[in-house]
Amino acid sequence: MDIQQLIDKGFPVKTYAKDAIIYEPGMLPHHVYFIKAGEIRMVTVSEEGKEFIQGIFKAGEYFGEPALLIGKPYLAYTIANKPSQLIPVGKTDFFELLKSNADFSMQLIQVLSKRLFYKSMMLEELANEKAEHRLLTIVKYLTEELEEGEALKVTRQELADMTGLRVETVIRGIKQLAGKKLILLKRGKIIKQKDIKFSL
Structure with missing residues (x-):
C-alpha cells in the first residue's frame, strides 16, 4: 500500500518523538500504523528491564495488524527509534483496504508469513x-x-x-x-x- 495513497484518501499523519510509545502490552488494538517517516521497534521487556526486539519497521512499512485482525490485546511495546510520522488506519478502513485491493491482501499474507518465519527461527536460535x-x-x-x-x-x-x-x-x-x-x-x-x- 502506497503511503501517499493513504494521505490522498484523507488519513491523518501523526508525529511521534524519539522514544515515544505507540502502544504497549495489554492495550486493545484500534489501528494499523503505516510509517511515512522514521523507524519503530517492537519489543518485549523482561522483568529485569531487558528488551528483546521482535522487529524493526521503517518508512513504507506497517505494523500492528496481527492483533487487529484477530481482536486480541497487543503482546509487545512499539517504540519510536527516531522521530517518526505514522498514519493510523482504523479497523473498518483497514478491512476495506484489504477487500478493495487484492495486491495489498497478498502483500499482507507475505508480510505475516515472513514475520512468523522470523519468530520461529529466533525461538529455535534462543535454544x-x-x-x-x-x-x-x-x-x-x-x-x-x-x-x-x-x-x-x-x-x-x-x-x-x-x-x-x-x-x-x-x-x-x-x-x-x-x-x-x-x-x-x-x-x-x-x-x-x-x-x-x-x-x-
Missing part, C-alpha cells in the same frame, strides 16, 4: 547456546534482501536485543565471525557479500 550460531543466523536473515556490497544498517545493541545476547558478546562474536571469513566487515559495518558461507 542454541552458541552465541556465534545465533549471530550468524540473524545476520543471514537480515542480509537476505540486501544488494551485494550493501551495509547492514543494524547496531550492535540491536543485534544484542534481537538475539538475547549481551552487547559485549555481540561485538566479540562479530569479530570472531569476520576472522573466520563467515561475514565481511568494512569500517565496522557488516557487508552483504556474494557466496557467503553460513555454517559453523
Whole structure:
C-alpha cells in the first residue's frame, strides 16, 4: 500500500518523538500504523528491564495488524527509534483496504508469513547456546534482501536485543565471525557479500 495513497484518501499523519510509545502490552488494538517517516521497534521487556526486539519497521512499512485482525490485546511495546510520522488506519478502513485491493491482501499474507518465519527461527536460535550460531543466523536473515556490497544498517545493541545476547558478546562474536571469513566487515559495518558461507 502506497503511503501517499493513504494521505490522498484523507488519513491523518501523526508525529511521534524519539522514544515515544505507540502502544504497549495489554492495550486493545484500534489501528494499523503505516510509517511515512522514521523507524519503530517492537519489543518485549523482561522483568529485569531487558528488551528483546521482535522487529524493526521503517518508512513504507506497517505494523500492528496481527492483533487487529484477530481482536486480541497487543503482546509487545512499539517504540519510536527516531522521530517518526505514522498514519493510523482504523479497523473498518483497514478491512476495506484489504477487500478493495487484492495486491495489498497478498502483500499482507507475505508480510505475516515472513514475520512468523522470523519468530520461529529466533525461538529455535534462543535454544542454541552458541552465541556465534545465533549471530550468524540473524545476520543471514537480515542480509537476505540486501544488494551485494550493501551495509547492514543494524547496531550492535540491536543485534544484542534481537538475539538475547549481551552487547559485549555481540561485538566479540562479530569479530570472531569476520576472522573466520563467515561475514565481511568494512569500517565496522557488516557487508552483504556474494557466496557467503553460513555454517559453523
